[in-house]
Structure formats: structure tokens, C-alpha cells
Amino acid sequence: MSGKGNCYDNAAVETFFKTIKAELTWRHPRETRRKAEMAIFEYINGFYNPRRRRSAPGWKSPVAFERKAA
Incomplete structure (x- = not known):
């Protein structure tokens, strides 16, 4: 966790x-x-x-991203 007032520590959740x-x-x-x-x-x-689909892996689903990475 980051310091008080930092809004980025909980952004993903x-x-x-x-x-x-x-x-x-x-x-x-x-x-x-x-x-x-x-x-x-x-x-x-x-x-x-x-x-x-998610933006981080290039708008691919996690399954498609893992298939390509393997």
C-alpha cells in the first residue's frame, strides 16, 4: 500500500x-x-x-493471450 492520499493503490480493484x-x-x-x-x-x-477482452494484453482475452505467449 502506498501513503495516505495516493489514489493509485486501489485502482485495479x-x-x-x-x-x-x-x-x-x-x-x-x-x-x-x-x-x-x-x-x-x-x-x-x-x-x-x-x-x-482487456486492454493490457492488446485487447485479447487472457486465454488467447496465453495461447499466443506459449
């Missing part, structure tokens, strides 16, 4: 939470906490990590 809220929770609200937890788990492990 804040971006991740904004993405989940915009792409999942605001579009499809759940009735119970358990259903919301399961939807978030499925989103992260089924879409966000393996398939969602």
Missing part, C-alpha cells in the same frame, strides 16, 4: 468492481444474497477471467 456492477449486478438483480454470490462466481470464472 475499483475497476474490477465497477465492471462487475455494470455488466452483471445492475442488469440482472438477484432476489437473494446466495443467488447473487453464485451469479458473481459464475461471471468471474466463466466469462471475466477466461473470455473477457
